[in-house]
Amino acid sequence: MKVKPFLLLFVGLIAASLMATESGWALDPAELQAFLDVGMVDEVKAMCAQNAGEVAASAQLQAVCAKAGAGGVSAPEPSMPAATPVPTPPPAAAPETPAPSAPSAPSMPAASDFTSSPPAAPSAPAAPSAPGFAAPADTPGAPPAYVPTDVTSGVSAETFLSLNAAKKYQECFDLCREKDPMIRTHPERGAIRKACVEAGLKIYANSQASNESLSKVINDLKKVNKDRMTQTTEYQLGKTISISLDTLTSEAERLDKEKQAVRYMWDAILMRHAEEDFKEAVSDQIILWTIGNGMDEPGFVNLVADRIFKNEQDRGRVRWLTARLRMLTDRFVDINPGKGENEVRQSNLETLRVWMSELQELTYFDNNSLVGMYKYKGNRVQEQYTQSADTEGKFHQAIWFYNEGRNRAQTHKAKASLDQSIAYLCSRYRSEDKDNLVAFYRKGFQHARRGLKLMAVVNKVQPETGKSFYRHEENNGELTSALQKSYGVNLTGYIYNLYLLENYKGVVSLKRQALDAGFDWESKADVLLLFAESAQKMAADSLENENNYRKYKEMTLAAGNRAFKFAIRRRGGKAPTSYDEDFCRVFNAYWNYLDGFGQTVQAKALDNRFGAICPVGGVPAGGATE
Amino acid sequence: MFSIRNTVIVATLLAAMATIGAMDAFGQIATGKPGAKVPIEIYYLQWLQNDIIRNVEEIRRAKDPWERRDLVEDIEDIIHDRIEFPMIYDKADPVEMSNMNRIGAGSDVKNAKDANPAAQEMAVAYALLGIAKGYEGFGVAATDYFDKAQEIFPRVMDIEVELDHNQDRRRLAEWISKARGYWGNMDAATRITFYGKRVSQEVIDSLNMDELTITSNKPRVSQYTLFVAKRDFVRGLKTYLQTDDELKEYRPNKFSIYLEPGEYRIKTDVSSVYDIRLKVSRNYNENNFILETLQSGIALYPIPDITVFEDEMKKAMMKARQRDEDADAAGDLEADLGGLEESADINTDLNEDIDFPLE
Numbered sequence: 007m008k009v010k011p012f013l014l015l016f017v018g019l020i021a022a023s024l025m026a027t028e029s030g031w032a033l034d035p036a037e038l039q040a041f042l043d044v045g046m047v048d049e050v051k052a053m054c055a056q057n058a059g060e061v062a063a064s065a066q067l068q069a070v071c072a073k074a075g076a077g078g079v080s081a082p083e084p085s086m087p088a089a090t091p092v093p094t095p096p097p098a099a100a101p102e103t104p105a106p107s108a109p110s111a112p113s114m115p116a117a118s119d120f121t122s123s124p125p126a127a128p129s130a131p132a133a134p135s136a137p138g139f140a141a142p143a144d145t146p147g148a149p150p151a152y153v154p155t156d157v158t159s160g161v162s163a164e165t166f167l168s169l170n171a172a173k174k175y176q177e178c179f180d181l182c183r184e185k186d187p188m189i190r191t192h193p194e195r196g197a198i199r200k201a202c203v204e205a206g207l208k209i210y211a212n213s214q215a216s217n218e219s220l221s222k223v224i225n226d227l228k229k230v231n232k233d234r235m236t237q238t239t240e241y242q243l244g245k246t247i248s249i250s251l252d253t254l255t256s257e258a259e260r261l262d263k264e265k266q267a268v269r270y271m272w273d274a275i276l277m278r279h280a281e282e283d284f285k286e287a288v289s290d291q292i293i294l295w296t297i298g299n300g301m302d303e304p305g306f307v308n309l310v311a312d313r314i315f316k317n318e319q320d321r322g323r324v325r326w327l328t329a330r331l332r333m334l335t336d337r338f339v340d341i342n343p344g345k346g347e348n349e350v351r352q353s354n355l356e357t358l359r360v361w362m363s364e365l366q367e368l369t370y371f372d373n374n375s376l377v378g379m380y381k382y383k384g385n386r387v388q389e390q391y392t393q394s395a396d397t398e399g400k401f402h403q404a405i406w407f408y409n410e411g412r413n414r415a416q417t418h419k420a421k422a423s424l425d426q427s428i429a430y431l432c433s434r435y436r437s438e439d440k441d442n443l444v445a446f447y448r449k450g451f452q453h454a455r456r457g458l459k460l461m462a463v464v465n466k467v468q469p470e471t472g473k474s475f476y477r478h479e480e481n482n483g484e485l486t487s488a489l490q491k492s493y494g495v496n497l498t499g500y501i502y503n504l505y506l507l508e509n510y511k512g513v514v515s516l517k518r519q520a521l522d523a524g525f526d527w528e529s530k531a532d533v534l535l536l537f538a539e540s541a542q543k544m545a546a547d548s549l550e551n552e553n554n555y556r557k558y559k560e561m562t563l564a565a566g567n568r569a570f571k572f573a574i575r576r577r578g579g580k581a582p583t584s585y586d587e588d589f590c591r592v593f594n595a596y597w598n599y600l601d602g603f604g605q606t607v608q609a610k611a612l613d614n615r616f617g618a619i620c621p622v623g624g625v626p627a628g629g630a631t632e
Numbered sequence: 633m634f635s636i637r638n639t640v641i642v643a644t645l646l647a648a649m650a651t652i653g654a655m656d657a658f659g660q661i662a663t664g665k666p667g668a669k670v671p672i673e674i675y676y677l678q679w680l681q682n683d684i685i686r687n688v689e690e691i692r693r694a695k696d697p698w699e700r701r702d703l704v705e706d707i708e709d710i711i712h713d714r715i716e717f718p719m720i721y722d723k724a725d726p727v728e729m730s731n732m733n734r735i736g737a738g739s740d741v742k743n744a745k746d747a748n749p750a751a752q753e754m755a756v757a758y759a760l761l762g763i764a765k766g767y768e769g770f771g772v773a774a775t776d777y778f779d780k781a782q783e784i785f786p787r788v789m790d791i792e793v794e795l796d797h798n799q800d801r802r803r804l805a806e807w808i809s810k811a812r813g814y815w816g817n818m819d820a821a822t823r824i825t826f827y828g829k830r831v832s833q834e835v836i837d838s839l840n841m842d843e844l845t846i847t848s849n850k851p852r853v854s855q856y857t858l859f860v861a862k863r864d865f866v867r868g869l870k871t872y873l874q875t876d877d878e879l880k881e882y883r884p885n886k887f888s889i890y891l892e893p894g895e896y897r898i899k900t901d902v903s904s905v906y907d908i909r910l911k912v913s914r915n916y917n918e919n920n921f922i923l924e925t926l927q928s929g930i931a932l933y934p935i936p937d938i939t940v941f942e943d944e945m946k947k948a949m950m951k952a953r954q955r956d957e958d959a960d961a962a963g964d965l966e967a968d969l970g971g972l973e974e975s976a977d978i979n980t981d982l983n984e985d986i987d988f989p990l991e
Contacts, residue, residue: 258842265702276679280672280676280679283672284672284675284676284679321694321696321698321699322694322696322698322699322700322701322702322703323702325690325691325693325694325699325700325702325703326687326690326702326703326706328690329683329686329687329689329690329703329706330686332686332689333682333683333686336682336686337679
């Protein structure tokens with residue numbers, strides 16, 4: 007399924023939450039203008055609407071609000087405006103060949119879904135009704151009285167905000183450093199530090215800064231948190247620390263900082279969840295923090311999964327991170343998407359629910375969450391592969407994740423499951439390059455074959471022992487069936503592309519795999535006929551060599567015969583009594599092979615029996631009756 | 633880091649709880665993942681409990697003690713940051729130490745029915761920490777936490793808990809008896825308790841916790857035991873920590889670590905000045921120390937053996953009582969005989985025999 011980004015939502019949320027913190031303060035026309043300059047029109051409108059009384063009393067504010075199109079300041083926006091429902095995007099184009107059973111991939115809402123869904127804008131969720139819970143830190147509370155400028159220094163928060171608005175991040179960051187002693191006692195220090203943090207993060211994101219700068223940003227964020235902790239800044243702090251983790255040289259420091267990063271982000275999610283009264287329909291903010299936007303904005307799950315990969319050798323840390331993932335999934339696995347305010351929200355919630363459910367199960371995969379996380383990440387990436395050249399990178403990335411997991415898996419069942427994931431993904435591969443197609447169909451086929459061998463052992467042993475390999479393991483029958491499908495689809499694609507490349511020898515080398523699979527799949531007749539066709543060509547090329555000729559002749563007739571039997575088997579073991587296109591196609595091919603190789607008696611016998619309903623050249627007179 | 637913000641939220645919870653009628657403490661035995669519809673503050677605690685259970689689940693799966701450390705510390709942090717400070721210490725009356733284990737004003741843990749509804753959730757959290765410590769190999773620590781849990785909610789052991797991915801539901805007592813067999817064999821550590829006295833926040837802040845080490849003269853003491861002792865010691869010291877230059881809430885003045893009997897040396901970054909030696913006895917009643925900060929370091933002193941003092945006092949009191957009774961009897965006799973003056977002498981002798989002040 008195609009996954010579309012939550013990115014715009016994220017930007018909106020960050021901006022909105024930054025403003026929301028100040029929204030209880032007096033509005034500053036210059037500040038609003040700065041927001042307008044960077045295109046945050048909706049947010050300004052919301053602020054105007056929320057502070058209608060103040061706007062009405064100030065001509066300057068009215069002017070700015072009018073620019074934002076908030077003429078009707080007296081009519082504030084509803085706190086949770088109904089988002090325009092956007093239909094769930096259609097599933098990715100199905101493979102040309104029959105696809106095996108798809109993993110449970112959620113329907114990820116489009117970016118527009120999330121942007122249209124109301125973010126935690128200034129007007130958004132009011133203080134929760136829960137008894138005992140204080141007003142959310144990110145929503146208007148009771149901040150200290152607003153003082154427009156610091157009379158002692160002549161520097162105001164506006165100065166910093168304006169620099170950021172003008173994208174002069176370096177200038178803003180330098181000013182932050184220069185004025186640091188002043189900022190400590192500045193009445194607007196919260197807003198200033200946020201601006202400093204924003205500038206620092208932008209600089210770091212643009213790779214213009216050193217790790218030293220990043221640690222300064224982290225310190226600033228800590229100061230912001232100390233001044234007035236909000237879940238947004240707490241989450242941001244954790245995320246920023248996580249960026250710095252792999253640059254740390256001291257292992258002890260890295261482990262310590264890693265814990266900090268995870269805890270900051272976890273605290274933000276946990277407390278936001280509490281502030282939302284543990285409702286079944288969690289906010290988009292929680293969704294975003296938890297699973298990211300599915301594209302370039304990773305969430306908490308991504309961070310934890312990445313840290314599990316990095317700590318592969320530190321089993322204790324992996325266990326701690328695993329427990330953390332389960333804590334998270336416990337909270338959201340039972341949410342009720344039906345309680346979403348509109349279709350978009352319902353879709354978002356369903357995505358969260360499905361992903362959390364899968365994540366929880368995969369923490370038990372192979373009794374090793376490390377392997378499970380490789381599978382989880384592979385699943386998320388493969389959902390983004392749309393069978394187009396643009397997303398081919400996702401295909402390779404997903405294969406890499408599955409392979410890494412496969413290399414680490416210990417149990418037969420987990421190995422077979424990952425073999426199936428790889429085989430399924432390979433069966434969806436599309437490319438203009440025939441060699442690539444051959445390579446990946448072969449890979450998929452090999453993994454499916456390997457998986458089936460493992461499942462043969464599992465199916466034999468497990469009923470005897472009655473023990474499961476790990477919790478939430480797949481049903482043996484379903485996994486075997488899926489592997490068989492992948493086997494067939496990949497083998498079909500493999501043989502078909504070899505045939506197109508006129509590599510007939512390559513095709514006939516797959517004799518055992520094609521003829522002795524021991525199970526059927528949708529396109530089996532095509533595989534057998536392609537095989538027979540290739541063998542026939544090889545026989546034609548081997549007229550000089552009697553042994554080879556006889557070998558290829560036998561292959562051709564055997565494959566033709568199998569195809570013919572399969573055609574009957576598909577019809578429940580009964581021969582048709584009237585014209586059937588699929589059956590007649592196989593019948594005609596088989597008859598030709600028999601006739602071509604001089605097996606005239608058999609050919610005649612077949613003709614006597616089915617010739618009437620399958621005439622040479624297609625539909626018999628009178629048309630198809632079946 | 634535990635945020636001030638979180639403290640505020642959780643602390644506010646308790647205030648709201650006063651308005652909620654006392655619920656039947658045994659009516660809501662919902663542990664593990666919250667299920668039943670319960671008041672939000674209980675729900676919050678149940679989620680914390682679920683978090684702890686997830687840690688215990690992995691602790692049970694771990695084979696190596698080192699694999700359990702992060703998980704045990706996480707449980708300790710959850711209890712310390714989200715339960716102890718906001719819900720217990722912040723609410724305690726600084727004058728009365730016994731309030732430390734009470735939860736919220738007006739709670740009487742002796743009578744579970746009148747106890748704060750959060751009591752059983754908190755007690756379960758402590759019991760789970762006990763189980764975690766048991767699996768870690770510290771049986772005495774485990775017992776301490778079970779005792780604490782029972783102090784908060786006497787019938788805690790009857791509460792059913794699902795420790796195994798919310799599938800296996802048993803009474804806490806069963807979990808403990810099942811697990812005790814596992815940790816009973818490996819526990820050699822005993823309790824060492826430190827009482828804070830004249831602790832300077834400035835000194836504790838200046839101590840470099842990374843430099844703090846605990847070493848043993850016995851090679852058989854495992855590195856893991858020493859590491860855990862160090863972490864517990866640091867955590868204990870930090871309970872004195874004041875943040876933002878102000879400390880308004882009441883903090884506990886004692887903490888414990890667990891080590892095998894023997895001699896240890898605690899080294900801090902200023903240990904060249906203050907060489908701290910610790911003699912640990914098998915009897916944990918003898919392992920009580922006073923912790924003080926001196927100039928730029930810390931110092932430990934053994935607490936005088938109060939039990940000996942108390943025993944002597946008891947004997948003396950019994951002796952005194954016996955003499956009183958004898959004197960009374962003699963006085964009666966004298967009175968009968970008319971010899972009142974001698975009885976005064978008897979009393980004088982009696983007082984001279986007592987060589988400590990009676991209070």
